[in-house]
Amino acid sequence: MRSGSVRASVTKPLTAVSLIALAAFWALPVQAQSIKSQDKADPRRANSAKILQEQNPQEKTDGKDDEKQIDDSYQPKGIELGSFLLLPQVEVSEGYNNNIYARAKDKKSDFITRITPEFQLRSRFTNHMLNVTARAEQSLFATYKDDNHLDASTSVAGRYDFSREWEATGSLDAYQTYEDRGSPDAVNGKSPTRTYGFGGRTGTKYQVGRYTFQSELNGARRLFGDVDTSTGTTIDNSDRNRNEFGAMGRGSYELFPGYAAVTQVEVNRRQYDSSRDRAGFNRSSSGWRAETGIGVDITQLVRGDFLVGYMKQDYEDSRFKDPSGLALKSVLNWTPNRMTVVALSLERSVQETITTNASGMIHTGASLLIRHEMQRNIILTGTASAFQDDFKGANQTNWTYDARARAVYALQPELYVGGEVGFRRRTSDKPDVGFSQGVALLRIGARM
Template sequence: MRLLMCSAAMACIALTVPQAVQAQDLGSNFKRDKNVSVRQRPRPDYEAAGQKAGGFTLYPRITVDAEYNDNIYAEVTGKDDDTIWRVKPELAVRSDWSRHALGLFAGGNLIRYSNNGSEDAEEYTVSANGRLDIARGSNITGSAQTQNLVEPRTSPDAPTAAGKPVKYDLNQGSIVLTKEFNRLRVTGRVEDKDFNYKDVPQSDGTDTVDQDFRDRNELYYGGKAEYAVGPDTAVYLSATGNKKDYDTNVVASDRSSDGYVVGVGANFDVSELVRGDVQVGYMKQTYDNFGEIDGLNAVGRVEWFPTQLTTVGVNGSRTIEESTAADSQGYISNNIGASIDHELMRNVLVSAAYSHGKDNYKGVDRDDKRDNFSATATYLLNRRVGLFLTYNYLKQDSSGAQAGASFKDNKLIASVALQF
């Protein structure tokens, strides 16, 4: 499908970033397409036609957002509000080949504040991915991506003393090998991420807020073995290792570590009502200059289809994340959430989502709690024009002797998207 409804935080007509479409899987025990969610449902009259160019199709798109934010600096008192304008041009390119696949993507985000020019910023993304079909049920996919991004003020890692938003470069690539043997499917994956953060001036302009201690490389490697107990259910074993190397030479800031996650899980699409993927296991991260973090790992999402016009989802996760808090090597992030999408008409949709998160920092006395609610109304005029209205509420409470920022933030975003 070439027209998807984005999340409430990024309401727009979204041509999917080129993805390596799976090879032909007729008769596969691992197909999970019995149910189709509201967001996945094809809408031929509202999908971009694209522009043909030999064996490729080009999908240009531009989105314009107007956002009102009542707390642009994520402060507990003395809030500043502003109107924020965003212009996001994008170009997706996909191959039209019968075998193998190649996709390219380039996009930008021009951000301008009406009354607070110090928050102005630009972002961009350039990526490529492809799939090499070896045999039926066997393929190799690869991707590479470079991004220049801006860290939101509401991020738990954003420095409160910064006079400008933190900018950073993220370069990443991955290779995935998949082989299917009737009821058994084996997947191996290697992924590399490189982060480079930029220093920012302090809010009073007297000095800079150093961000070099956050620069790092993250390498992930692992595999997954799935066994289909039936045409609609599979159980699996998963193991992923990682190595995180920080560039800093300051011992107190060096959070270099090695870790792994092992788990068992199941994916299913067992009836016309429910599908999902749930995994539980054990995680451990060992730091060169800090102690260990370990415990229960979990990640999952289940979708319920009460009618063809309504999709209800629940999700949750428990993971180990990187920290920027002094003397803390990291934190355990616990998250639960729910969402609902309803199709009022073929071209009119409404969505709502709620999530609750709790971060337990290690090595310091700090706990963060977050509640996030969003609601979006989508109106697709035709295959070229879409209108969106989104409300987003975020509340963060940080407690403890080394507490971070506590704040409430309300956003109202109106968007218009054009695709061709």
């Protein structure tokens, strides 16, 4: 996830409601996705049906979960803990990056060792669901050791079933990560920028006849660490610290089996700690988006949303140009056969940025993922994406292209190996912002 990305939040009057909802959330078991029967069938996965496992192709470029896509006969048994199943694993990878600082000139290459321990605790209740995941990733650079860093995250997700028609869902998460050197907001410090925070969401889904109603409240606290420069000065990133709140309502009506008319409305509030950023702008804002379209659910063949509408983000600083216009949010999951899944996504949204004179960044992205089960213990994955970042008010537009190919081979349920090659390129109408970057890595992992 990009650190500045928010999909749904709340206007000021709704902020207090969001905080109350997040506090009350502790009383409810929670969940990220509501696929009840699959959770019971296979507690190792949030969703066991292949067609449901790639809802966001743009978030699958790193391959962190590829080993979990291998056939069940090559999945570990885990450690039984009463009504829970504990699934620990550790992975070590050795990679090469030919442009670690994502620069147009003076490129630096390096080898990077990553050590990644992880555990998942999956419930096996007859009803309801409660899952816990924790993950850490230590990155060690062979030459440019100032870029050594530790990413870590933990999340709790679950579902409470009031009845077959009514459920409550939600999640809590905390994270520490370091901003990608190729991020549009990278400040080019001596080391990458540390970003950390926590958040949560809670929602409900109710179905009656052909109607389905969903709602959600969410909130997040996002923080950014200071970084030193090669000249001995310090870059103060405190003006990026903020709270984000949101709400979403969605209704659908099944026109006939497999097809539904969908309407979705989202509102947001992005409140910065500082009344002025380093350039003297007030970046706090409120926004909304409304979309309508078609939802498709044809057994295990095709599932997806095709929504189009309007969005607008209002910034408190009158000098800013408020982003608005076409809103898109579409995801297609197609399973042409039991061995292959194809996932396509398209989205247009307003994201945060610290680019001087830019209010927000209109991000338009398209991505494609194709995963094929070559054998029960061999998974091949290819991803490709292209997206445009339009910095409103800054007369800057970036295009970024990314392509990756990966393979994972399970030697046995407890041991797997993998490899990846990838290429990323950015072009921009602003000098020295574009770059090209190639990566390659080998992975080996052990699990129980």
